[in-house]
Amino acid sequence: MLIGVSPMMTKPAYVRWMLMQEARSLLARLGQVKPFALTESAVPAANISLSAQTAIDRYLITGRQALRLQVQAYLRWLRGLDDDNTHPAEAQHRLSLLRLRFNVTLSQFDIFADALTQRSEYETGVRLAGLDVVAADALRLEGYYAVPPVICYLDRGAGAAIRRARTRLPGGGENPVAVIRVPRERMVGSGIASSLIHEVGHQAAELLDLVNSLRQLLQLQEREAKNSIWRYWERWISEIIADFWSVARVGVASTLGLMGVVSLPRAFVFRINRNDPHPFPWIRVILSCAIGEALYPHPQWQRLARLWESFYPKTGLDAARYALLNRLEAAIPEFVDLLIHHQPRSLRGRSLIEVMDTGNRQPDRLTGYYEHWQRMPAAMYRSAPTLVFAVIGQARADGRMSPEQESTILAKLLTYWAVCDILSTAAACGKHDAAHRHQMHVHGPSGDITAMV
Structure with a gap:
């Protein structure tokens, strides 16, 4: 009235x-x-x-x-x-x-x-739905937690970010889904997996309470060793866990993608900000290579580390910074060993390296997958999305696939995963396995891998 x-x-x-x-x-x-x-x-x-x-x-x-x-x-x-x-x-x-x-x-x-x-958005919307499938696959760890819904979107800039599920939203309330922002400039190439799965790693770390358990372990290590260098690993541990998750899921594609993100002017690469939870770029890439070497032993990791050092040589740094870099480098092997063999209570006696699918992602194994998929492209369509990204990233690193081929194939795959996800109960896409719903039981088109639709 x-x-x-x-x-x-x-x-x-x-x-x-x-x-x-x-x-x-x-x-x-x-x-x-x-x-x-x-x-x-x-x-x-x-x-x-x-x-x-x-x-x-x-x-x-x-x-x-x-x-x-x-x-x-x-x-x-x-x-x-x-x-x-x-x-x-x-x-x-x-x-x-x-x-x-x-x-x-x-x-x-x-x-x-x-x-x-x-x-x-034309094409973008479907590819984002494909990234949702990739993110869910990267987050899956059967038997340890229920995977929350994940949605992805694009934004400007080189970095990615996540608003984790089950965390407080502005104004109160628990976020019902994980929302991952990925950089538009990385669409479409295997580098998108590096950024995306790094953010997934933050969600997994939250679900497994890895940051707290590792932080306590690192504090104990510092006291026992009486070495202040462990304080740096403790400060950076949340980002290091996310990098570990990315390397564990997609192998060298993660490190190559990271190098693309942090390839900045020299002053930024060596800038150490004590309030930044991220390791400064120079040591972060070296650490990623060391994690890769520990999970997937292969000469490629040393080769990448030396390449990075040639891009950003330590020569010319002031004495204090030069000494700190050398101390950090010297401590990396012990720190990585502690990281990958960490047994948090949430994993019920198993270590991080034991629960990740490392055996299926060894470089030689990835190369074998690639060669098999060249002969039988349909097999790629039946594989987990993160495994596909790992294989394609390895092929890029080995010079077996061009950037143009990579972009074309991944664009098609993202569309395929999106369609199969929405039609997961239809005969065309088959049934998802009860334990691994991400594996599609369908036949892709035949022919050379670079020509697949």
């Missing part, structure tokens, strides 16, 4: 009327915020997974319902006031808190809207 302002209205009544208009306006605008299931227009293959969409919409709908009830309670409170007990400052304070909550609700909506809107 529309009620105008009357000249006979008392000041307290005018206060109540004005605040009621504002509160009702909040309700009207809140009613315009629709579930993503009704607002996002994308081809089916570009859609996020049903579990992700359901989790997001349920979370946001619950938040909107709670806010609606709070506004309605506020309106009832206002209507119950009379001129004697109307206190404008208190009424305005209550409304301002509701408005802040309203803005938080919209902010949480926008967190997911930024990611989902890209699903309507």
